[in-house]
Amino acid sequence: MHRRFMAPGALAAASLMLVIPASAASHAPGAPGIGDPYYPAYGNGGYDVSHYDLRLTYRPATDELEGTATLLARTTRDLSRLNLDFLLDVGEVRVNGAKAAFATSGEHELEITPKKPLDKGTDLTIVVRYKGVPSSKKAYGFTSWHRTPDGGVAANEPEAAWWWFPSNDHPLDKATxxxxxxxxxxxxxxxxxxxxxxxxxxxxxxxxxxxxxxxATYLATLAVGRFDVTTGTSDSGIPVVNAYSKDLGPHNGAARASVERTGEIADWLSEFFGPYPFDALGGYVPNTDTGYALETQTRPFYSPRQFANGSNTSVVVHELAHQWYGDSVSVKGWKDIWINEGFARYAQWLWSEHEGEGTASEIAAYTYASRPADDPFWTVKPGDPGPENQFHGAVYDRGALALQALRDTIGDDAFFTILKGWTAKHAYGNASVADFRRYAEEVSGQPLAALFDTWLFQPSKPSAAVARAASVAGPQAPERPKSWKKIAATNGVHAH
Structure with a gap:
């Protein structure tokens, strides 16, 4: 609040202004975006959500969704208004019990004006009553709601929440x-x-x-339909719930043969990444016509098409690796996507080695050799690929090459210490590529700026000499690893 001195003669006039709280001038609308340069309108400024309570009714026959969302939050600045990201039709909004005015703007903004301005540090209870048909809503020309023969599914990245609950839709604002x-x-x-x-x-x-x-909001998922549900417990004691649409047809057996190994794979990954970070495991395969999979927290979404050519545990490894790299430790900004995808792809390389279908080093050498220097693949920078290339194959494969180069440079002891230490250091929080480089330097005791620049930020293929020094290339053309087809089948696994 700004202070100023008044002459005595001005007091009478000033007294007329006192009907407005002196602090009102410092209150302003919260930003309609959280500040991510890749997606300027995603998320919102001025508050932080700690919990979402969603009470919903869904009618599969008509795709009608009706709900009451209660958000517990706290203001991070003085607010006259705040935004939520949402698409369905809103009937009423309350802030701390009082009815609030609301309006829509942009592609997906719900603007809420509380009855009274909100001071910084105020605890908020925001109640939104709403209804609508999610499949009828689009933003930026697309939908993240997948209509199925027996219901619907909300699963997409980087946005899925708008179609079924109002939120502060960015990984920086995580909640229960x-x-x-x-x-x-x-x-x-x-x-x-x-x-x-x-x-x-x-x-x-x-x-x-x-x-x-x-x-994170994009990791929240909802699937309604007719499912066969299996339950179990991993060797480490984590309960497992898997679900398969009853009408998967010829993909049913391969899907089950893959996803039913979830507990085993999660326990195996914990040897590299540390203890599993959540209290539930599983996966679900609805009857959708999408082609991607997604690491929805504790219960990944798998498209039936992931199993069109038979069982594929490699895609299960990929999505479960994200439970550590992407879900527990989430990106600070969407440009940091390498910390999600490069590590999940490298987990597939480690699984290939575990299965005797090609070592990580062999896969790295084949990946490097299989694309000539003039392939546009090498122009994508995994460390900051741009929103148009956020899920480009280079973020996955070149991103995993960077990890293999790091491993060969600093040695296995330091490398695997980093993989576990990183997930412990940033558990349930957010981190960036720069944070990871600094941590790797701290643990290894080596300067790594040049290595990270070469493999993550230069828009060109690293030279053969550099690749050989990092044991990513050999003197002869490598043979294709047995696991290559399975790993390649997950290319575009998160394609928008």
């Missing part, structure tokens, strides 16, 4: 979740975390799911 969904009897609702309870009444069944660890 309670998701309660009422659906007609005979239909299931699958979401993240652990199933707390179910109850049935008058032809409807309600499923109550809870995610008790911080979760």
């Amino acid at each position: 979740y309670d998701v309660s969904v009422q659906v007609p009897d005979g239909t299931q609702a699958i979401s993240n975390g652990t199933l707390q309870s179910t109850s049935s009444r008058l032809g409807w069944t309600r499923y109550n799911w809870r995610s008790g660890k911080p979760q």
Whole structure:
């Protein structure tokens, strides 16, 4: 608040102004974006959400969704107004119990004006009542809601929340979740975390799911349909819930043969990345016509097409690796996507070695040799690929090459110490590529700026001499590893 001195003669006039709180001038609308240069309108400024409580009713036959979202948050600045990211039709908004004015703007902004301005550090309870048909809504020309023959699915990256709940939609604002969904009897609702309870009444069944660890908005998922659900427990004691649409057809066997190994694969990954960071595991395969998979927290989404050529545990490895790299440790900004995708792809290389289908070093050599220097692949910079190339194959393959070069430069002991230490240091938080380089230098005791620049930031193929020095290239053309086809099948696994 700004202070100023008044002459005595001005006091009478000034007294007329005192009906407006002196602090009102310092209150301003929160930003309609959180500040990510890749997606300027994603997320919002001025507040931080700690918890989402979503109470929903969904009608599969008509794709109608009705809900009440309660957000617990705190202001981070003086606010006269705040935004949420959302697409469905809003009927009422309340802020701390009082009705608030609201309007829509842009592609996906819900502008909320509380009855009174909000001071910095104010605890907020925001209640939004809404309804709509998610499949009828588009933003920027696309939808992240997948209509299925028996229901619908919310799963996409970097945005999926707008179609089913209002949010501060950016990984920087992670929160815990309670998701309660009422659906007609005979239909299931699958979401993240652990199933707390179910109850049935008058032809409807309600499923109550809870995610008790911080979760980014794009990692929240909802799938409604008719599923075969399997349950179990990993050797490490984590409960596993998997779900498969009843109408997967010829993909059913391969999907189950892959996803049912979730507990085994997660335990194996923990040898490299540290203890599994959440209290639930699983995956689900709905009958969608999309081609990608997504690391939705604790319960990855898999398209049936991932299993069109038979079982593929490699894609399961990829999505489960993200539970550490991407979910527990999330990006600070979307330009840091290498920390998600390069590491998940490298986990596939380690799995290939585990399965006896080609070592990480052999796959790296083949990856390097398989693309000539004039291939546009090498012009993409994994360390900052740009929004148009965020899920380009180079972020995955060249990103994994960078890790192999790092491993060969600093040695296995330091490398695997970094993989575990990083996930412990930044658990349930956010970090950047620059943070990772500094941590790798700290652990290894070596300067690594040149290595990171060469493999992550130069728009050209590293020279043969540089590749040989990092054991990424050999004197002869390498043979194609046995696992190459399976790994290549997950290229574009997150294609928008």
